[in-house]
Amino acid sequence: MKMTFRWYGEKDSIPLEYIRQIPNVQSVVTAVYDVPVGEVWSDASMQKLKDLAAAKGLKAEVIESIPVHEDIKLGRGDRDRYIANYCENIRVVARHGVKCVCYNFMPVFDWLRTEMAHVNPDGSTSLAYSAEDFKKIDPTNLHLPGWDESYTPEELQGLLKAYKNVSHEQLFENFVYFLEKIIPVCEETGVVMALHPDDPPWDVFGLPRIVSSEADLDKLFAAVPSKCNGITLCTGSFGAGRKNDLVHMAAKYAAQGRVHFAHLRNVLWTDDADSFCEVGHCSSYGSLDMAAIVRALVENGFDGYVRPDHGRSIFGETGKGGYGLYDRALGAAYLNGLFEATEKALGK
Ligand SMILES: [Mn+2]
Numbered sequence: 474m475k476m477t478f479r480w481y482g483e484k485d486s487i488p489l490e491y492i493r494q495i496p497n498v499q500s501v502v503t504a505v506y507d508v509p510v511g512e513v514w515s516d517a518s519m520q521k522l523k524d525l526a527a528a529k530g531l532k533a534e535v536i537e538s539i540p541v542h543e544d545i546k547l548g549r550g551d552r553d554r555y556i557a558n559y560c561e562n563i564r565v566v567a568r569h570g571v572k573c574v575c576y577n578f579m580p581v582f583d584w585l586r587t588e589m590a591h592v593n594p595d596g597s598t599s600l601a602y603s604a605e606d607f608k609k610i611d612p613t614n615l616h617l618p619g620w621d622e623s624y625t626p627e628e629l630q631g632l633l634k635a636y637k638n639v640s641h642e643q644l645f646e647n648f649v650y651f652l653e654k655i656i657p658v659c660e661e662t663g664v665v666m667a668l669h670p671d672d673p674p675w676d677v678f679g680l681p682r683i684v685s686s687e688a689d690l691d692k693l694f695a696a697v698p699s700k701c702n703g704i705t706l707c708t709g710s711f712g713a714g715r716k717n718d719l720v721h722m723a724a725k726y727a728a729q730g731r732v733h734f735a736h737l738r739n740v741l742w743t744d745d746a747d748s749f750c751e752v753g754h755c756s757s758y759g760s761l762d763m764a765a766i767v768r769a770l771v772e773n774g775f776d777g778y779v780r781p782d783h784g785r786s787i788f789g790e791t792g793k794g795g796y797g798l799y800d801r802a803l804g805a806a807y808l809n810g811l812f813e814a815t816e817k818a819l820g821k
Contacts, residue, residue, distance in 0.1 A: 511542035
């Protein structure tokens, strides 16, 4: 596996100097943020990210993400222009040494929590989702933790209305239409696509979601069989769904050569409904068996990128929820240990 760490470019409060010091990190996971969603990234912007990383001894081989314009998901008339731009972006990043692109196909919201700083018993804080609190949210007057600056209320209501006419099947068709156009560019450039699952893995506010389960993935791979059409195995996202067997899914999709990227984090199911809390990476903190997941990956030949996903806020650190330095660095160290122990035990 190749250990990586997410870096939000020059505006990230965590400097590359620190990321380099996290054990075994080889590459940053980053993106170009200077153009609106749907437009073409410049070679200069991509080159700059690569140069900044290289100056600190790091690669920039993984993009997270090239966002998919809502008009592509909605199947609107101008989707072909946005898909052509997406193809161009794959070519741009490929020219600068990128090997893997993480992206998602979630309408409007690509993550959702009800609390950004849930206080854990040890005094740390983390992101959390309460089914009870979620029910209290008024979809006609949405103010979601972490989202208030992303859309104006009018934009948001317009999008929610537009999706009222889009069924799961229509969204799936729009997804396949998109993939059939971009996958040939991936095959030509050697870039693999790593689809991030729905977070959390169920519909929200009547918006359809189609990447929530093993059955969803099987349907997608049957429709677009190329191995460039792979996944980001985000254990925390899939793992919030109680029916998802992460050990089985890790083994199955690693064996198929479809796991190009793994976001490894743990979640704790906190009630009998859908509530969960993000916790430290170790198995003992949460509901997922991280050692068994790593073993399933290693046994089945996984050789992709890994990053520690969301951490808690610890040691007094404040800032972007889930994306502090300390707990993600501890997560990387823990995951390094799991991989090394598993690989040596299996003689890999
Ligand atoms: Mn993730």
